[in-house]
Amino acid sequence: MVVERLPLYLRAISNLTKQGREVISSQDLGAELHTTPAQIRKDLSYFGRFGKQGRGYHAGRLLEELRHILQLDRTxxxxxxxxxxxxxxxxxxxxxxxxxxxxxxxxxxxxxxxxxxxxxxxxxxxxxxxxxxxxxxxxxxxxxxxxxxxxxxxxxxxxxxxxxxxxxxxxxxxxxxxxxxxxxxxxxxxxSITYYLRPDGASLAGEEEQDERTPV
Amino acid sequence: MVVERLPLYLRAISNLTKQGREVISSQDLGAELHTTPAQIRKDLSYFGRFGKQGRGYHAGRLLEELRHILQLDRTxxxxxxxxxxxxxxxxxxxxxxxxxxxxxxxxxxxxxxxxxxxxxxxxxxxxxxxxxxxxxxxxxxxxxxxxxxxxxxxxxxxxxxxxxxxxxxxxxxxxxxxxxxxxxxxxxxxxSITYYLRPDGASLAGEEEQDERTPV
DNA sequence: CAGCGATTGTGACTGTGGTTACAATCCTCG
DNA sequence: CGAGGATTGTAACCACAGTCACAATCGCTG
Known part of the structure; x- marks a missing residue:
């Protein structure tokens, strides 16, 4: 699960780097990827300590680290x-x-x-x-x-x-x-996407079991 | 998460039906999909009671039910x-x-x-x-x-x-x-797949933090 | 029609993933 | 060089998804 997100981080960092950013905070990444900064910090901390408090992550360094973790520093x-x-x-x-x-x-x-x-x-x-x-x-x-x-x-x-x-x-x-x-x-x-495409957004689960599930 | 698996069930049931099966147990589905019967029963029970004890699920019925749940009974x-x-x-x-x-x-x-x-x-x-x-x-x-x-x-x-x-x-x-x-x-x-492609299968996480993580 | 093998549905438990909150640390700026 | 704002890393907490185990139920068979 964590591992599935790392490539996403990789891509985001790469994008930000191309925009000239050299230091990136978990906040920045969160904004870019539509997740919470905490999630990102937690994920990264699982593999090591790559950031500096009060500052953020050095983009190039982090890019390299993630590439290494995912074994993407080879062909x-x-x-x-x-x-x-x-x-x-x-x-x-x-x-x-x-x-x-x-x-x-x-x-x-x-x-x-x-x-x-x-x-x-x-x-x-x-x-x-x-x-x-x-x-x-x-x-x-x-x-x-x-x-x-x-x-x-x-x-x-x-x-x-x-x-x-x-x-x-x-x-x-x-x-x-x-x-x-x-x-x-x-x-x-x-x-699976169609499941969520209900007019009202109402959940279907338990629809007709409502009563039977009430504890006796 | 459950919802993501339903299409898989749908496909498996459909396959088994084509092989002439009319009654399908969670065991069968588990074998077909490489998961545990318990997982499948739990998932299905989340949306209703479709099976018969001692017997299993009626393939056609279950197919219809799942299609309905996923709103696949329309175009x-x-x-x-x-x-x-x-x-x-x-x-x-x-x-x-x-x-x-x-x-x-x-x-x-x-x-x-x-x-x-x-x-x-x-x-x-x-x-x-x-x-x-x-x-x-x-x-x-x-x-x-x-x-x-x-x-x-x-x-x-x-x-x-x-x-x-x-x-x-x-x-x-x-x-x-x-x-x-x-x-x-x-x-x-x-x-993300390359992460798991290590020669030994060893995990990388915590590699160098091993010591520092020991509680003080 | 009673007994038996098979299978479901689910309550209780477990583990894991995510969130929250905060101390520790860093950089900057006056 | 000290104070303040920013940001990390993580400990504590929470929630939920998955596993396990078993009572309840079913159909079949003799």
Missing amino acids: WNVTLVGVGRLGKAIISYPGFAPQGFRIVAAFDADSRQVGQLVGGLTVQPMSELERAVREKDVSIAIVAVPATQAQAVIQDLVKLGIRAILNYAPVTPRVPDSVRVKAIDPVLTLQ | WNVTLVGVGRLGKAIISYPGFAPQGFRIVAAFDADSRQVGQLVGGLTVQPMSELERAVREKDVSIAIVAVPATQAQAVIQDLVKLGIRAILNYAPVTPRVPDSVRVKAIDPVLTLQ
């Missing part, structure tokens, strides 16, 4: 499996590289995709996956295949020693505890 | 702002419609995009946004514009009465409390 080689529409959009997305994530190989089971040049990468057949993972020191995979193939693909990736998976397929794959899986699924996200 | 009109590579991939994604999310209009500030036909929709200029939202009863927007424009676009959307935003732009926009924003940002996701 990560990423492989992509599934080069359909979504996969192509992912390869072409210019946002990964500046943050140190390099997509170094792309694979697809569909022979019609194989050989194609997408965003500077030649799409390879699945049979080449093992070699690429081994030779290019890949520990993160992005999975953008149809739901039906996702579990099988992920199983393969795990077998090859992949340690983290960004999963765009609408499935909840079974993986060993040592492997980190994060899902990105816009449909699931929308499906 | 939602969605508008897309930003028809770049990502926006195009979103429009063309066939996963929204079956779940009742219809993208009914697409907009872009870039005049070169306007007029283009993408996935059956004609890209419109931003000036048409207001009319579309009003006439088509749109309450959800997907934002896929560059970071620099995101805050402005979102401000507009809010002003037009949009109540929920799925934000693909790498910014944390400021919106009134009445508007729900969910972010989808693969970079942020990767940036």
Whole structure:
């Protein structure tokens, strides 16, 4: 939970730095990110003491510290499996590289995709996956295949020693505890957002149980 | 938190139903989703009593109940702002419609995009946004514009009465409390995933504070 | 129709994450 | 060089989400 917020802090600090700020208070960060200063201080203090009382945090220093904590002070080689529409959009997305994530190989089971040049990468057949993972020191995979193939693909990736998976397929794959899986699924996200879209904002929970829940 | 899991349950039940199951236990769901049966029972019981002791849950009934709770027993009109590579991939994604999310209009500030036909929709200029939202009863927007424009676009959307935003732009926009924003940002996701990718799996927190934290 | 295995719903407990409040510390400025 | 305003780091508190355990209930079977 804390860890999920650090990248947010990273981004905010980076923004403020670009605006010329050299010292940043938890107040500033809170304003930028729409949270409370206390939350931010608590989070940061969990990893060390980076600030100066009465002053705030030195932006550059804090940036470095957070990068180090998140292991972002290196580059990560990423492989992509599934080069359909979504996969192509992912390869072409210019946002990964500046943050140190390099997509170094792309694979697809569909022979019609194989050989194609997408965003500077030649799409390879699945049979080449093992070699690429081994030779290019890949520990993160992005999975953008149809739901039906996702579990099988992920199983393969795990077998090859992949340690983290960004999963765009609408499935909840079974993986060993040592492997980190994060899902990105816009449909699931929308499906939970609609819960809050009631005309009045009234809660539904307990609606009809109101009576039965009163203690006897 | 509970609400975020319901769509997952929905998906799992739907899968099991397709396999011909008519009665489903919390055990089954737990296996499918990689969580504990207790968690699932607790979550469901929060909204009502849908199961039968000794038996389990009736799949069809539970499906309906969850859909009702999440307000998924209707269709939602969605508008897309930003028809770049990502926006195009979103429009063309066939996963929204079956779940009742219809993208009914697409907009872009870039005049070169306007007029283009993408996935059956004609890209419109931003000036048409207001009319579309009003006439088509749109309450959800997907934002896929560059970071620099995101805050402005979102401000507009809010002003037009949009109540929920799925934000693909790498910014944390400021919106009134009445508007729900969910972010989808693969970079942020990767940036937190790397934290756990240590060779040993050792935690970093408190590394150098170990001593100073011992109570005096 | 009684007994048994299965499964729910929930009360009690636990742990964790977040908030509040404040002492400690720092920088600046007169 | 002392006083004051600012800001951190954290201890104490609070709330809530998740886990555990079990009584209550169900359907089935002999």
